[in-house]
Amino acid sequence: MLNDKKTINAWCLYDWANSVYSLTITSAIFPIYYQNVAVNASGGDRIDFFGVEIVNSVLYSYALSASFLMVAIVLPILSGIADYAGKKKFFLKIFMFIGSFSCIGLFFFTGENVEWGILCSVMASVGYSGSLVFYDAFLNEIVTEDKRDIVSARGYSYGYVGGVILLVINLATIQMPETFGLADAGIASRVAFLTVGVWWIGFSLYAISKLPENPHGRKPEGHYLTNGYRELRKVWRQLKEMDGMRKFLLAFFFYNMGVQTVMYLAATFGSKELKMEASKLIMTVLLIQFVAIAGAYLFAYISKKQGNIRSLAIQIVIWIGCCLGAYFVNAEPQFFALAAVVGLVMGGIQSLSRATYSKIMPKETVDTASFFSFYDVTYNVSIVIGTFVYGYIEQVTGSMRNSTLALASFFIIGMIFLSQVKLKNAATQAS
Known part of the structure; x- marks a missing residue:
């Protein structure tokens, strides 16, 4: 039943559940822990990985890229199977278990078993990214089009709040391990x-x-893999004929390169360019999360008044300003102010991008997972390319500040494609 409050709250609760991974594992605690324990016998950063000597940070970067590529390869066909067989919940559970058990596996990563730590971090990333396709696909099946902006915003808000609550608890444990009966910050x-x-x-x-x-009552007959491929091919043919969807995906590909790269590397920028302490960087992460809650709701409201495309365009302009501003940041107060603005548009652009894509999809489609697989593959590939370009420019020029200018160009290209998206629904385009 559409717009059922209990179903909507349950859907949002999954964001509450999985966002602790992106905050604790991806952004705050694991990268710092990994850098401290993944060292050689003399404390250097060149470590042995299956007999190959490699810099620890490079290894971790490659591992994350590999996880995103793995997801991009397997998701399309699995989404076709999920649509054909009515198995979105099944695949959502599978990826959830892969991700969550991999996080539990990181408990046994001590630094001496770096192969185990990398394997668990890769599979945790695969579980998190893979589950999002099937999670996102439920949006069209639980709410009507007029409520998708606000429900998508609520989902992200649940995630930000849940992530912050557990992170604060864990940070307290790490800062005062003896209070909680733990030997040191490492075990904490x-x-x-x-x-x-x-x-x-x-x-x-x-x-x-x-x-x-199984909201559409799908009754599969025959081979799942073959028919899943046919389901995906059918959606691909539809997508090629939908000019608005293709241009939106291109726009999303470019501006999401900028968004995700900023999210993944903002703390690194503060550490290398401003020499900020780890405690202040974690404080920055928390600031971004809190402001993002307001941003998600603010731009959902703006989209209601001005339309989704115009609301996204406003945010992209602000993102361009943030990238240009980062080039000139040279003091901690400036960095905190910039982080607050980033948080505002981070929450808005993520939730509204998902809602806008859901509105572009054919209204009567039952292949929601297949359609969202193209969205999430675009999401994952954009992360790989964005972070690579950012790192490459830093390597060539010797400064992360120059890399932020490249991010501004991603947003500009995204804006160009977004301006070409013409939608039939006036509420989605502009009022």
Whole structure:
């Protein structure tokens, strides 16, 4: 049943459940822990990985890129199978278990077993990214078009709040391990990874249980893989004929390169360019999360008044300003102010991009997972290219500031493609 409050709350709760991964594992605690323990016998950063000597940060960067590429390869066909067989909940659970158990596995990563740590971090990333396709696909099946902007914003807001709550608890544990009966900050960090996995599983199982099992009543007959491929091919043919969707995906590809690169590397920028302490960088991450909640709702409101495309365009202009501003940042107060603005448009552009894409999809389609697989593949590939370009420019020029100018160009190209998106629904275009 559409617009059912319990179903909507359950859907949003999955964001609450899985966002602890992106905050604790991706952004705050694991990268710092990894840099401290993944060292050689003399404390240097060149480590042995299956007999190959490699810099620890480079290895981690390659591992993340590999995880995004793995997801981009397997998701399209799995989404076709999910649509054909009515198995979105099944695949959502599978990826959720892969991700959450991998986080639990990080508890056993001590630095001496770097191969295990990299394997778990890769599979945690695969589980998180893979689950989002099937999670996003439910949006069209639980709410009517007029409510998707605000419900998408609510989902992201749940995620920001849940992520912050667990992160604050874990940070307190790491800062005062003896108070919690732990030997040191190292074991406290490993316990944090354990709590992420348990939190993710616990809240997810309840949330997923409330989502519709097979809303379109699909009754599969024949081979799942073959028919899943046919389902995906059918969606691909539809997509090629939908000019608005193709241009939106191109726009999303470019501006998301900028968004995700900023999210992944903002802390690194503060550390290298401004020499900020780890505690202040984590404080920046928390600031961004809190402001992002307001941003998600603010731009959902603007989209209601001005239309989705215009609301996204406003945010892209602000993102361009943030990238140009980062080039000139040279003091911590400036960095905090810039982080607050980034948080505002981070929450808005993520939630509204998902909602806008859901509105562009054919209204009567039952292939929501297949359609969203193209969206999420675009999302993952843009991260790989964006972070690579950012790092390459830094390597060539010797400064991360020059890399921020490249990010501005991504947003400009995205804006050009977005301006060409013409939608039939006036509420989605502009009022």
